[in-house]
Amino acid sequence: MSEITKELERRIEAGWMVEPQDVRRMLKHNDDMGRSFSQWLYAYMDMSQLQEILYQHYQLCLGGKVDLETMKAVAGSAMNTVASSARSNKMEDVMSVLYRSAAALNGCKDLEELADLIRKVQRFINMMFYAIDLAFPWSEVSKAYNEIRKDFVPPHRAGAVDVCDL
Amino acid sequence: MKKLKFTFHGKDFYANMLTDQAPVTCEAVEKACPFTTRWVHAKIVANEIFCPTKIEGPVLRENPIPNLPGDIGLFDTPQTICCWHGDMKPLGSGNVFARFTPEQMEVFHAEATGLWKEPGSLVTVDVVEEE
Amino acid sequence: MKKLKFTFHGKDLYADMLTEEAPLTCEAVEKACPFTTRWVHAKIVYNEVFCPTTIEGPKFRENPIPNVPGDIGFYDLPQCICCWHGDMKPLGAGNVFARFTPEQMAAFHEETVGMWEETGCPVTVDVVEEV
Amino acid sequence: MSEFTKELERRIDAGWLTEPQDVRRMLKHSAAEGRNMAQHIYAYMDLWLLQESLYPIYRVTMGGNADLDTLKAAANGIIGPAANNFRATKMEDTTSVLYRSITAISGCDSLESLAATIRVVQRFINMMFYAVDLAFPWDAMCQEYSRVMKDFVPPHRAGAVDVSDQ
Numbered sequence: 001m002s003e004i005t006k007e008l009e010r011r012i013e014a015g016w017m018v019e020p021q022d023v024r025r026m027l028k029h030n031d032d033m034g035r036s037f038s039q040w041l042y043a044y045m046d047m048s049q050l051q052e053i054l055y056q057h058y059q060l061c062l063g064g065k066v067d068l069e070t071m072k073a074v075a076g077s078a079m080n081t082v083a084s085s086a087r088s089n090k091m092e093d094v095m096s097v098l099y100r101s102a103a104a105l106n107g108c109k110d111l112e113e114l115a116d117l118i119r120k121v122q123r124f125i126n127m128m129f130y131a132i133d134l135a136f137p138w139s140e141v142s143k144a145y146n147e148i149r150k151d152f153v154p155p156h157r158a159g160a161v162d163v164c165d166l
Numbered sequence: 167m168k169k170l171k172f173t174f175h176g177k178d179f180y181a182n183m184l185t186d187q188a189p190v191t192c193e194a195v196e197k198a199c200p201f202t203t204r205w206v207h208a209k210i211v212a213n214e215i216f217c218p219t220k221i222e223g224p225v226l227r228e229n230p231i232p233n234l235p236g237d238i239g240l241f242d243t244p245q246t247i248c249c250w251h252g253d254m255k256p257l258g259s260g261n262v263f264a265r266f267t268p269e270q271m272e273v274f275h276a277e278a279t280g281l282w283k284e285p286g287s288l289v290t291v292d293v294v295e296e297e
Numbered sequence: 298m299k300k301l302k303f304t305f306h307g308k309d310l311y312a313d314m315l316t317e318e319a320p321l322t323c324e325a326v327e328k329a330c331p332f333t334t335r336w337v338h339a340k341i342v343y344n345e346v347f348c349p350t351t352i353e354g355p356k357f358r359e360n361p362i363p364n365v366p367g368d369i370g371f372y373d374l375p376q377c378i379c380c381w382h383g384d385m386k387p388l389g390a391g392n393v394f395a396r397f398t399p400e401q402m403a404a405f406h407e408e409t410v411g412m413w414e415e416t417g418c419p420v421t422v423d424v425v426e427e428v
Numbered sequence: 429m430s431e432f433t434k435e436l437e438r439r440i441d442a443g444w445l446t447e448p449q450d451v452r453r454m455l456k457h458s459a460a461e462g463r464n465m466a467q468h469i470y471a472y473m474d475l476w477l478l479q480e481s482l483y484p485i486y487r488v489t490m491g492g493n494a495d496l497d498t499l500k501a502a503a504n505g506i507i508g509p510a511a512n513n514f515r516a517t518k519m520e521d522t523t524s525v526l527y528r529s530i531t532a533i534s535g536c537d538s539l540e541s542l543a544a545t546i547r548v549v550q551r552f553i554n555m556m557f558y559a560v561d562l563a564f565p566w567d568a569m570c571q572e573y574s575r576v577m578k579d580f581v582p583p584h585r586a587g588a589v590d591v592s593d594q
Contacts (some may be wrong), residue, residue, distance in 0.1 A: 024588070123376065
């Protein structure tokens with residue numbers, strides 16, 4: 001097991017039942033301007049996105065009929081994209097892990113090794129996704145949304161025409 | 167000197183095009199102009215608004231510098247023009263192809279600050295020669 | 298008959314393992330047990346709760362049938378056990394590896410129906426022989 | 429220009445200033461159970477997933493030295509699951525476009541035609557992303573979220589330890 005995979009396993013274990021510090025860092029960020037809802041949502045979306053993408057790349061590597069160097073480029077590009085968003089969300093541990101994992105991909109000598117590393121990173125992002133999910137008051141905010149929607153008209157609805165759906 | 171012109175709320179606002187720092191991007195923007203689109207307010211950064219466009223700019227950013235108040239950048243992923251028009255914590259570095267002078271930014275800022283509560287308002291974008 | 302056991306709120310709640318329809322998944326689940334995790338409430342489907350796990354199950358779904366109330370499925374992405382414990386509109390077809398009897402589901406439903414307001418409740422998962 | 433590309437260009441123009449019907453279909457769905465905020469967030473998230481993950485593949489394709497079949501598999505591996513999610517969100521036009529884009533992508537015979545196809549699908553997704561964005565009451569929701577968060581304690585925070593960030 002390489003150093004990065006050992007670290008990933010340790011972080012998954014640590015974040016399993018107790019909220020990782022990155023969640024609190026993210027929630028504090030932009031709090032002063034009243035935009036913390038968007039901050040939370042964009043961090044949640046980034047984790048969800050990367051978790052789904054890496055799983056598809058993992059399955060392709062398991063399939064065994066794809067080009068190793070192209071898969072490294074595609075998976076590394078997906079990790080780097082979210083690493084830079086994690087930086088702006090102040091989730092510095094996630095940023096550091098993703099940049100180092102993207103670099104570690106290059107060391108994989110076959111699709112099996114690449115699949116294993118991608119899976120570990122995907123499981124780490126999976127853990128972070130649930131940690132961020134649990135930090136959101138779904139029930140309360142859902143009620144607020146339903147109240148607000150009652151008299152909210154989207155700016156681009158005027159002139160919209162529906163085909164019949166019934 | 168070429169100017170980027172935004173028309174919304176019945177008024178015209180200008181910024182200077184950076185034709186020497188981002189010639190290819192400026193050319194792509196001018197080629198797509200004029201067009202009408204909507205302002206969308208940035209969800210995290212304060213004093214940033216952007217508008218979706220159909221500009222096919224360079225795939226690799228020509229002038230990727232950390233964004234400061236007054237910068238105007240083109241983002242190729244969502245094909246949007248982003249304007250930073252006041253104090254803000256930048257998220258990254260866009261492909262900056264135009265910039266407000268302090269005077270231009272002041273009048274733009276006065277009109278744009280209300281857009282957080284008025285998302286989706288229409289704007290026409292054009293490139294004009296300085297009179 | 299092997300049973301899937303959930304312990305939370307100080308109570309033990311059971312479901313029957315489907316060792317014929319999903320032998321590999323049942324084996325992978327048993328191998329990972331016992332473990333403690335947290336309930337997360339589904340965000341869109343009603344009467345669905347799931348818990349993240351570290352189960353390494355089969356990569357391809359062994360028993361991908363449309364989910365109905367009483368089904369318990371394993372999702373390799375995102376490695377979670379999902380329980381449908383009452384009336385609901387299913388979103389898809391999980392890899393169903395266990396099922397509540399009507400009585401088991403009634404007891405489970407009673408304990409979980411309030412979970413939308415009580416997120417993250419710890420739960421211990423185990424596989425036991427029928428007593 | 430292929431028939432599929434022509435359709436997407438037409439849909440992009442139509443949805444540019446006026447809200448596409450899929451947005452209203454999604455907003456109606458799950459309204460009965462009061463889960464429409466989650467419905468809205470997950471639709472927004474699935475569009476974000478496609479927008480953010482197709483672009484890195486588009487850039488690798490534009491780079492010109494990658495394996496065509498691997499890139500097709502990577503792109504379709506992302507679009508397939510996303511299309512399933514839109515079926516569940518009742519965004520039927522988006523679902524239909526995505527399933528047909530898988531066929532279009534599979535039919536590409538060069539990196540250049542693949543890049544053009546991914547790009548037009550991504551631009552359609554961009555348009556839908558901003559249409560769903562404009563249908564969300566951001567200002568009011570941010571205020572409600574900040575109000576609710578004042579006394580919300582995440583279930584997994586107990587026992588969490590912070591390294592110093594000062």
